[in-house]
Amino acid sequence: MAENLRELWRFRDLLRQLVRRELKVRYKNSVLGFFWSIAPPLLQVLVYTFFINALGARAGSGGAYMLCAIIPWTFITTATLDSSQSLLINFPIIKKVYLPREVIPLAIVISNFIHLMMGWTVFFVFYLIIMPMVPGKGGGIPLTTSMLWFPVITFVTVMFVTGTALWAAALNVFYDDVKFILQTSFNLLLLLLPVFYPSDVIYYGKHVRAHPWIYTLYMLNPPAAIMEAYRKTLLQPIQRGSYGLGMKSDPLYMNWPTFAGASVICFLICWSGYTYFNYRKWQFVERP
Amino acid sequence: MSSGHSYAPTRLCVSLKWQIMNSQQTNPANYAIYVEKLVKRFILMHRGGSLKRELLGVVSKLRKPVNREEFTALNEISFTVPHGETVAVIGRNGSGKSTLLGILARVYRPTSGTAQLFNPQGQAARIAPLLALDAGFHPDLTGLENIEFYGSVLGMSMAHIHERARAIVEFAELEQKIDTQLRGWNDGAKLRLGFSIAINTDPDILLVDEVLAVGDEAFQNKCYRLIAELQERGKTILFVSHDLAVVERVASRIIWMNKGVIHMDGDVNTVMAAYRSASQNSPTDTDNSA
Numbered sequence: 001m002a003e004n005l006r007e008l009w010r011f012r013d014l015l016r017q018l019v020r021r022e023l024k025v026r027y028k029n030s031v032l033g034f035f036w037s038i039a040p041p042l043l044q045v046l047v048y049t050f051f052i053n054a055l056g057a058r059a060g061s062g063g064a065y066m067l068c069a070i071i072p073w074t075f076i077t078t079a080t081l082d083s084s085q086s087l088l089i090n091f092p093i094i095k096k097v098y099l100p101r102e103v104i105p106l107a108i109v110i111s112n113f114i115h116l117m118m119g120w121t122v123f124f125v126f127y128l129i130i131m132p133m134v135p136g137k138g139g140g141i142p143l144t145t146s147m148l149w150f151p152v153i154t155f156v157t158v159m160f161v162t163g164t165a166l167w168a169a170a171l172n173v174f175y176d177d178v179k180f181i182l183q184t185s186f187n188l189l190l191l192l193l194p195v196f197y198p199s200d201v202i203y204y205g206k207h208v209r210a211h212p213w214i215y216t217l218y219m220l221n222p223p224a225a226i227m228e229a230y231r232k233t234l235l236q237p238i239q240r241g242s243y244g245l246g247m248k249s250d251p252l253y254m255n256w257p258t259f260a261g262a263s264v265i266c267f268l269i270c271w272s273g274y275t276y277f278n279y280r281k282w283q284f285v286e287r288p
Numbered sequence: 289m290s291s292g293h294s295y296a297p298t299r300l301c302v303s304l305k306w307q308i309m310n311s312q313q314t315n316p317a318n319y320a321i322y323v324e325k326l327v328k329r330f331i332l333m334h335r336g337g338s339l340k341r342e343l344l345g346v347v348s349k350l351r352k353p354v355n356r357e358e359f360t361a362l363n364e365i366s367f368t369v370p371h372g373e374t375v376a377v378i379g380r381n382g383s384g385k386s387t388l389l390g391i392l393a394r395v396y397r398p399t400s401g402t403a404q405l406f407n408p409q410g411q412a413a414r415i416a417p418l419l420a421l422d423a424g425f426h427p428d429l430t431g432l433e434n435i436e437f438y439g440s441v442l443g444m445s446m447a448h449i450h451e452r453a454r455a456i457v458e459f460a461e462l463e464q465k466i467d468t469q470l471r472g473w474n475d476g477a478k479l480r481l482g483f484s485i486a487i488n489t490d491p492d493i494l495l496v497d498e499v500l501a502v503g504d505e506a507f508q509n510k511c512y513r514l515i516a517e518l519q520e521r522g523k524t525i526l527f528v529s530h531d532l533a534v535v536e537r538v539a540s541r542i543i544w545m546n547k548g549v550i551h552m553d554g555d556v557n558t559v560m561a562a563y564r565s566a567s568q569n570s571p572t573d574t575d576n577s578a
Contacts, residue, residue: 014440021426021437028428092423097441098394098415282397285390286330 004278007100014099018107023114041119044070045126064127064141064235065243069195069227071119072157076223077186079112079161084168084179087284094284101281102274105169109162116154141235146254149233153226156263160222163269166277173284189223199228200252201244216258222269225262229254316402317410320493320524321369321392326401328362328387361387363548364401371408372522376529376539376556378563383545385528386497392526393417393495407492408522416442416491418499421482422475431457431466431473435485442489452488459514460484461507476503487514494518496527500534512537536560 008015027036048063048070083105087094090104132140172178194202199219208214219225232254241247316322362384369375377385390396391403393415405413424438435456439449457466460480470478479502487494501511515538519525529535535542535556542559544552552559 011440011443013446014443016446017437017440021429021433024433025426025428092420093441094395096393096395096419096423097417099441099443285395 001275001278004100004102004274008102008106011100011103015103015107015110018103019110019114022107022111026111037115038118038122040074041067041071041122045122049126049131064123065198065231065238066196067123068230068234069193071116071123072226072230073190073193073195073223074119075112075116075157076161076164076226078115079109080164080168081179081182081186082112083108083165084172084182087169087173101284102166102277105165105277106162109158109165112161113158116157120150120154144234144236146233149229153229153233156222156229156266157226159263159270160226160266163266163271163273166273167269170273170277170280170284173280173287193221193224194227198231198238198243198245198251199224200238200249203252204246204249219255219258220262220265222262222266225259229259316368316404317406318370319368320371320373320406320408320413321367321526322402322404322406323368323388323392324366324402325364326362326366326388326391326403327360327364327399328384328391328396329399330359330361332357332359360548362391362398365545365548365550366401367543367550367553369524369526371524372519373541374519374525374527374539375541375543376527376535377543377545378529378532378535378559379545379551382547384548385545388545389417389419389495389497389526389528393419405493413492413524414443414490416486416489416494418483418486418494418496420497421486421499421502422478423482425470425478425482427471428469430469431462431481434470434481435466438482438485439489442486444489448490456481456484456488459488459510476507479503480507483511487518492523494523494525494527496525496529498527498529498531500527500529500538532560532564 023037027034030036032039045063045067048066051063086104086108087101093099094101094104127141128143130140134140168178168182199215202208202218203215208218219228232252237251237253238245240249240251245251316324365384365388377388379385387396391398392405405415407413424441425434426437429437432453435453436446436449439452440446444452457463460477460483462477462481465473465477479499483499483502500515501508503511515525519538525538527538539556542552542554542556542563543550544559544563552562
């Protein structure tokens with residue numbers, strides 16, 4: 001493993017070039033160019049904010065609750081799906097030239113990470129600066145010290161995505177099914193994960209009240225842990241009676257031990273993905 | 289007891305000297321290319337693998353290797369190339385030439401045996417693989433952007449690439465075109481650029497698959513002049529070619545491969561004569577119908 005990491009370091013210029021190529025090529029022939037990198041989060045922020053408000057929900061920052069899940073979820077899904085295809089797209093190169101093959105999916109992760117950070121930048125500018133200036137409703141979010149956890153949660157997210165990206169990339173070379181499995185499960189997970197509702201709703205569910213360990217298990221699942229961690233450190237606790245939370249239920253606070261458990265799982269996914277990729281990487285070109 | 293100690297040092301000296309003499313011949317680092325008992329087997333799947341088939345196989349324990357077949361592309365080949373030699377590898381399709389080149393370029397891992405490449409100082413050599421010249425290019429990027437990208441694919445540092453960019457463009461005769469997207473280029477221009485980048489990486493060893501010279505006749509002559517210059521500078525070249533005229537023009541030694549083994553290895557005239565008579569007398573004899 002140490003030797004593989006050293007070799008990766010030796011090829012860091014190539015990694016940088018690959019990331020640059022990813023970013024450049026994506027919008028090369030479009031009229032608006034790089035604007036498309038910030039357009040999706042910008043439009044998401046606007047749509048969710050005004051959609052939720054138009055429906056008459058009480059909290060002005062309703063869109064913020066969804067975006068805290070949607071921004072990392074977009075990163076997780078696009079980075080994993082893109083890297084599952086990356087080795088096949090770059091097959092002409094890896095068939096002819098020596099290079100540490102992990103640079104190809106890693107470049108995808110890094111370029112998507114840059115898009116993630118642009119999404120968060122739009123988020124923070126909108127809710128910390130622009131919305132508080134809008135007179136009346138006060139749809140912004142207050143600056144809190146718990147926001148200092150942001151880099152930690154983002155690091156866990158990147159670790160998780162690196163793992164899934166390496167797994168997806170290596171497996172997809174041998175099994176074309178991987179792409180379809182990923183697409184289908186991402187669609188299902190969008191409903192199962194706390195994206196459009198807070199995890200509190202799951203917690204106060206009838207069956208989960210009877211067996212609280214189900215909730216712990218649910219929150220050990222990395223995407224759910226990441227989404228809820230962003231929400232609970234960046235935003236104020238949700239109010240009773242909003243987002244499907246009952247009038248008698250108290251909103252939950254950040255559960256750090258469970259998040260630590262999820263972080264360990266993320267690390268294991270990352271480590272196993274890297275190990276599996278390295279174990280397989282010399283068989284890519286001999287794919288039957 | 290004391291007498292036993294008295295002659296021990298001399299014996300040690302003798303054996304040390306013998307070891308040094310011996311290592312001169314067998315130390316791989318004294319050669320540019322050192323290949324010993326190299327074996328490469330590929331697994332051929334007669335029907336494409338899929339996750340469903342594998343899972344079904346695991347479940348029903350029917351995972352017999354019915355659809356798997358091993359194919360030995362290289363069967364225990366050994367040879368060495370001293371520094372500064374130009375070697376041509378010839379042989380019919382499927383004789384293992386390209387596999388050998390792929391292993392030397394570190395694209396494939398050998399099944400067993402060793403293949404090592406060294407520079408004259410005995411360190412790991414810088415390799416310039418001229419295998420598929422336009423493989424690393426992206427049509428949406430400009431020529432200059434592609435130089436940066438393909439240069440780093442070949443292991444050049446950014447500083448080195450920028451230092452060489454002018455020379456690369458000049459050699460490839462691209463001038464103003466270099467600032468335009470590759471999608472508008474003709475194939476010849478792309479090949480010239482690929483050749484020019486690969487040759488400008490300051491390689492110790494050149495590995496060439498059929499693309500010793502690209503472009504029109506004038507440019508090809510320029511390629512040959514450059515090859516001759518590299519030979520004079522003591523670079524090692526190993527190339528695979530079906531073009532016997534090129535082989536005679538450039539190489540000083542030929543390795544003739546057939547069905548995964550070295551059939552003949554020697555100077556150009558000897559091997560060429562044998563190869564010509566073999567392919568004239570029985571053209572299907574060396575066919576790999578297996």
